[in-house]
Amino acid sequence: MGRAEYLTGKLGGLVLGSCQTAGGVFLLLGDTIRSMFRYKIRWDQLLEQMYFIGIRSQVVVLTTGAFTGAVFAAQVWFQFKRFGMESAIGPTVSIAMCRELGPVLCCLLLAGRVGAAMAAELSSMKITEQVDALRALGVYPVEYLVVPRFLALVLSAPILTAMALVTGIGCGYFVAVKIFGVDGAYYWDNTVKFTDRKDVLIALIKALIFGVIIATIACHKGMNCPPGTAGVGKTTTEAVVNASITLLVVNFFLTVLLNALLYSN
Amino acid sequence: MLKLQGIEKKLGGQAVLRGVNLQVGQGERVVVIGRSGCGKSVMLRIIMGLLPSDAGVVIFEGTKLTGLSEEDWNPYRRKIGMLFQGAALFDSLSVFENLAFPLREAGEKNEKVLGEKVAEALKIVSLSGTERKMPAELSGGMKKRAALARAIIRKPDLMLYDEPTTGLDPIVADSINRLILHLGEILGMASIVVTHDMVSARMVGDRIAYLHEGKIYFEGTPEQVDRCEDPLVRDFVRGHAEGTGVTG
Numbered sequence: 038m039g040r041a042e043y044l045t046g047k048l049g050g051l052v053l054g055s056c057q058t059a060g061g062v063f064l065l066l067g068d069t070i071r072s073m074f075r076y077k078i079r080w081d082q083l084l085e086q087m088y089f090i091g092i093r094s095q096v097v098v099l100t101t102g103a104f105t106g107a108v109f110a111a112q113v114w115f116q117f118k119r120f121g122m123e124s125a126i127g128p129t130v131s132i133a134m135c136r137e138l139g140p141v142l143c144c145l146l147l148a149g150r151v152g153a154a155m156a157a158e159l160s161s162m163k164i165t166e167q168v169d170a171l172r173a174l175g176v177y178p179v180e181y182l183v184v185p186r187f188l189a190l191v192l193s194a195p196i197l198t199a200m201a202l203v204t205g206i207g208c209g210y211f212v213a214v215k216i217f218g219v220d221g222a223y224y225w226d227n228t229v230k231f232t233d234r235k236d237v238l239i240a241l242i243k244a245l246i247f248g249v250i251i252a253t254i255a256c257h258k259g260m261n262c263p264p265g266t267a268g269v270g271k272t273t274t275e276a277v278v279n280a281s282i283t284l285l286v287v288n289f290f291l292t293v294l295l296n297a298l299l300y301s302n
Numbered sequence: 303m304l305k306l307q308g309i310e311k312k313l314g315g316q317a318v319l320r321g322v323n324l325q326v327g328q329g330e331r332v333v334v335i336g337r338s339g340c341g342k343s344v345m346l347r348i349i350m351g352l353l354p355s356d357a358g359v360v361i362f363e364g365t366k367l368t369g370l371s372e373e374d375w376n377p378y379r380r381k382i383g384m385l386f387q388g389a390a391l392f393d394s395l396s397v398f399e400n401l402a403f404p405l406r407e408a409g410e411k412n413e414k415v416l417g418e419k420v421a422e423a424l425k426i427v428s429l430s431g432t433e434r435k436m437p438a439e440l441s442g443g444m445k446k447r448a449a450l451a452r453a454i455i456r457k458p459d460l461m462l463y464d465e466p467t468t469g470l471d472p473i474v475a476d477s478i479n480r481l482i483l484h485l486g487e488i489l490g491m492a493s494i495v496v497t498h499d500m501v502s503a504r505m506v507g508d509r510i511a512y513l514h515e516g517k518i519y520f521e522g523t524p525e526q527v528d529r530c531e532d533p534l535v536r537d538f539v540r541g542h543a544e545g546t547g548v549t550g
Contacts, residue, residue, distance in 0.1 A: 170390035
């Protein structure tokens with residue numbers, strides 16, 4: 038076989054594999070949404086997952102939000118002071134946090150922390166026959182395992198993102214005003230004046246959609262784990278990588294779409 | 303009670319089952335033996351609806367189960383219990399919660415009733431007092447017995463055992479075999495036991511079926527299997543590698 042044929046075959050296999058995975062992810066998403074309405078929500082499971090995803094992720098998300106806001110404010114101050122634009126630092130930090138940095142960084146962290154945990158837990162259950170045991174006991178695994186994780190992440194992601202925004206903007210204020218001596222009144226006035234409610238809405242919509250992406254990809258990977266302990270490691274890595282890349286690609290299209298929809302006038 | 307007709311299954315392009323026919327009567331214990339990888343566990347998974355068959359039908363208590371959707375399978379799954387090879391206890395739940403799980407799913411909410419039923423099931427498998435333990439704190443034999451208690455807690459009509467004694471020392475394996483016999487007697491349920499442990503097969507089987515190359519090759523009572531002069535059956539039963547294509 039020639040080199041060209043070999044490469045074509047590899048590429049074809051890669052494309053087919055990606056299409057198959059994407060198809061599986063969309064089918065699981067459809068099944069999850071259908072199961073939400075078909076079966077009763079398991080509140081105990083949902084609350085347990087919300088505790089793990091929402092409460093236990095707070096430290097990492099707040100730290101990320103705080104230092105992102107602080108670093109961004111410092112970088113902007115270094116550039117803007119050369120043009121005497123210090124009063125524009127506030128809205129710049131605030132808009133950047135709302136539209137991009139807040140939702141993207143917060144959800145990338147969630148993909149790493151929560152997506153990995155979901156994929157690892159589900160794949161361990163899969164290879165130790167616990168998923169089959171659920172089915173043997175007459176319980177639909179998507180309803181029992183996927184729906185609570187999906188709902189918990191989709192509800193928690195926007196809340197965590199909102200918290201990251203608040204800490205990021207707050208720390209940006211602290212760095213600019215308290216450390217670099219920018220006028221606090223101007224800073225805050227301009228921040229409120231130029232940060233639109235739509236900017237916050239963009240952050241929350243993005244976080245919600247990223248939550249859907251992370252939960253669906255992680256659960257799909259976990260529920261389709263190949264046999265063996267090596268499969269768990271591979272599945273977990275793939276879940277985090279696939280969710281993170283998908284999140285970044287979708288972020289571009291969401292940015293274009295949401296700007297077109299919300300700022301068309 | 304259970305009838306398998308012409309069950310076929312391919313896995314990874316390889317034919318694993320090529321037309322399995324098997325019948326299990328009320329209260330009967332059928333042991334399916336065969337070499338590793340011959341499709342015994344696949345057959346159990348098809349009976350339980352965990353894997354779809356490529357051809358053939360599964361008839362349980364007069365109802366054709368083949369082709370049912372996942373949700374339509376569930377009422378029948380509640381009448382069939384299954385002991386998995388690795389026990390498959392939910393490792394995030396205590397022994398009590400594992401055993402109470404099928405009852406809660408069936409709608410039982412009264413904690414007193416749940417406690418009584420769990421205690422009763424644990425007593426049958428000689429695990430009284432382990433309610434609060436987590437599966438990770440149990441030995442292999444205890445895990446199997448706890449899983450067995452979970453499987454029988456809804457008093458199924460048919461029990462499927464996937465390699466119940468594999469990986470257990472002879473004493474614990476014997477206790478599991480006795481338990482299988484005891485459960486059959488007190489609950490009157492039929493069972494299919496998949497194993498390659500001939501001691502277990504002789505002890506618990508009313509009838510033994512030898513699965514070879516995807517089909518039931520030989521079927522008979524334990525005595526008939528022991529007297530069988532067919533080289534394939536004889537070598538398997540006596541544990542000889544000659545004639546099987548497996549030699550050192």
